[in-house]
Structure formats: C-alpha cells, structure tokens
Amino acid sequence: MNIQTAPIGHNHPPLYDLDAFEALKARVQEIADAGGDWLDLGKIETEEKASKLNDFIGQSRKTWKDVDEARKAAKQPHLDAGREVDTAFKALADPIENLVKKLKKPLADFAAEQQRIIDEQKRKDREAAAKAAAEAEEARRAAEARNDVLAQAEAEKAAKEAARATKAAERPAKANIASATGGGRTMSTRTVYTAEIQSDGDARRAFGFLLADPDSREALVKEMERLATAARRRKDGPTVIPGITFNETQTVA
Template sequence: MPDTALPAGIGHNSAPLGEVLAEITGPLLERSGKLLEAAGRASCTDDDTAGKCATLAKMIKDHTKAVDGARTTAKEPYLQAGRDVDAHFKVILAPLEKAAKAVVDMIDAYRREQQRLLDEQRRRAETEARARAEEAARLAAEAAATNNISAEIAAQQLQEQADAAANQAASIGTATVTSDYGVKAVGTTSYGYAIDDVAALAVWLATQHPAELSAVLLPLLPKVAGKPTKTYQPKIPGVRIEATTRTAIR
C-alpha cells in the first residue's frame, strides 16, 4: 500500500495551539473576570465614586494593555514562521515572476507592432472607402443631372467598391498571438481616471457629492496644514477648528 501520509508541517511537534493559548490566557481571563464584575457593580454619583471609577478604568486599561501584549507575544512565533515560509518560497517565485514578466513584455512589444500595422491597414481601407464613396456620390449627382447612364453605372460600381473597402476596414480586428498549443496572448484595455482640472473637479464634487468630499478631505487636512492645537489653528477657507472634549484616564 502506498504511503499517503502528508509530510509533517512546521511546528508539528509543538503542543496544540488551543492548549498553548489556554495556558497563556488562564491568569489573564481570571483577572479580566474580576475587573468586569467590578465594572458591572460600578456607579459614579459623587466625587468619591468618580475617583473609584477612575482607578477602575485605569486598572482595566492597564490589563487591556497586558492582554494585548500577551497576544502580540503569543502570535509572534507564528508570524515569524509565516515570514520564513514566504521568504523560502520567494527564492523560487521571484525569478519565475521576473522571467514571466520579461517574456510577456517581449510578446507585448511584438503584439503592439502587429496592432500598429493592422491599424494602418484599417486606416488605408477607411480612406479608400471614403474616397470611393465621395466619387460615387459625385458621379451619381452628375448622372442624375445629365441623365448619363454610363455615369450612373460608374457611380454604382464605385459605391460597391466603397462598401467593400468599408467592410474590409471593419473586419480588421485586434492583434492576437496564438501558440501551437492554443495559448493566446491578446491585448486588453483598462480605463482609469486622469485629472486635468483639479479646480473644476473640486467644484463638481462639492456640488454633487459634498459628504463624500468632506470624508476624503478631513483626514487630509492635518497632513497638508498641520494638526490643529490650542495655540495652532490655521486659517483654511471653508474650514473651522472644532474642539472635542473627552475623558482621558492617566
């Protein structure tokens, strides 16, 4: 019978993660329970109880910091193992990705040149179609004015040639590379925005999407104008400095 067992993974000799975490978090959970019970009993009605609440809030904050520190410490070996795995495979992946890009770049250059030739062919066919159509229209007008059957026949022939040239131009597609194995390399088109007039865009956004514009601009203001303080309050058109008060436990 063939051996179908998978190779042992990283850390296969270690204790199960659940057991490790339970050992680490046991004391933390016990203290968390006591602090949560105290928070459930807490009330703040006078200076004495407010002071006790401040002390309790500080204890909860300190314990929260301790729990988060334990989480970070417990997670680090696994994060490092993940980084080690990534680095190991990157040695294989990086040159493959570089080689694939180089090959695709060569194909892209060839495909672009083929597309340029096709575009030139299409433009020539379109030019020919327009010229023949214009000449056909001129002969048709002349035939109608002079009742010239020969000119009318010539006009119809030219119009047929113009239609054929137009159909040829329309039939010219995009350059495609196809291998003997059926693999295709085709050009794809993607679209994105390019800003030509920032002021006009700002006016449009301000009138059509003011809430969305404000949400984008608010985080940007401290970066471009500096973070406002009690003594530093920059004057920015359309912006006011707003003071927010909250309780801080120190």
C-alpha cells in the first residue's frame, strides 16, 4: 500500500512542518503495510494472533492520534489567524448589518401599508367585476327573453369584459419598492414563516402530518432514529422504545 501526497507549490511557503509531516508519513506507511499483511491473513484462529492483532490495532490508533494531533497543531495558527481576520472585518461589517436591519423596519412598515392599499383595491375590483358579471348575465337573460339579439350581443360583450376584470382582480400583486437611482434592487413584501409547537397534542398532530407528507417523511424518520439511538446509548438509557427496533452489531473496543 503506497501513500501519495500532493506536491507542495513552489511559489508558496509550506503551511506546516514538512519534516514532521514526512516522519508521520513514513510511520503511516509502516502501519499501512503491516495492516495489509493482517488483512491478507484473513481469519484469526489463535489466541496469539488475536493478541498481536489487538496490539497492532492499538498501535494504529496511536498513529492516528499522533497524526490528528499534528494536524490540529499545524492548523491552529491558521485558525487563529482566520479568527483574527474575522474579528477585524466583523468590527466593520456588524455595524452596517445592524444598521440595515434597523432601516428595513420603516421600509417594511411602508411596504405593508402599500400592500394593504393594493389588497383593498383588489377587493374592490373583485366586487366590481362580480357585480358587472351579474349585471351582464341579467341583461343577457332579459335580452334573450324578448328576443333582442342586439342587446344580447351587448350583454355577452359585457360578460367577457367582466370575466377579464375578474381575472385581473384575482391576479396576485405585491407592493414593490424600486431603487430611486436604478442602482439598487427592487424590494417587495414577503411573508416569512417559522414553526412553533405549543403543546404535546400539537406535537402529535404535527408528527402525524409530517409522517404522511412525502417531502418530510424521510427526514423525520432519520431524525427519530438518531434520537432513539442517542437515547439507547445514554447511561441508563431505555432498552425499549415503542416503535423502535434496535439492531445489534458486535464489535471490539
């Protein structure tokens, strides 16, 4: 088993101690080669082999731990530098973010009022269209009753106009706030939903709905399995959970 590593760029200083890395690489190669021999051996049939394999697994774990600790040590200066950069720039960005949040409040209030006006006008338009449609139908019936073909044609024309007005009135409309200069984006009202469960009864009803919802079922089941597994593994955790089957796998630790 041969371990390959990506070459270090010529134009950049190394990001970690190359000598320490190469030493670890050599050790990992030794473990990998020995591990390959153990895998080739296949079945363990004697106590001696089992004990030796146990020791080798311990050595492998120790090597993994050494590599991981070296990784953390090599990475820490970069994490510290990254946090320092974040802190410096967040000191500039956070006040702007907070300012925008505060400025959006009066803009949202204005947009909400404009939306109320639009919705009210839409309501009036729907009522007017419904009234026009009813009047057109009444006129059509009256014209048909007296065999007035010209009046009947006018009534049918009015009915079509009322239908168009109804369609226009039912078309959704949002209050938009355009950019004064054209450089900004147009903003509009939107509704944001966040779920809240207020009682155990609500939780049960929501559970039933989500379990039946094809878009939610898989994620819900996986989350339940995760929670049930965590509960079972707790010290003094439940050995039985209604509806849950615990699969047992034998391993060594």
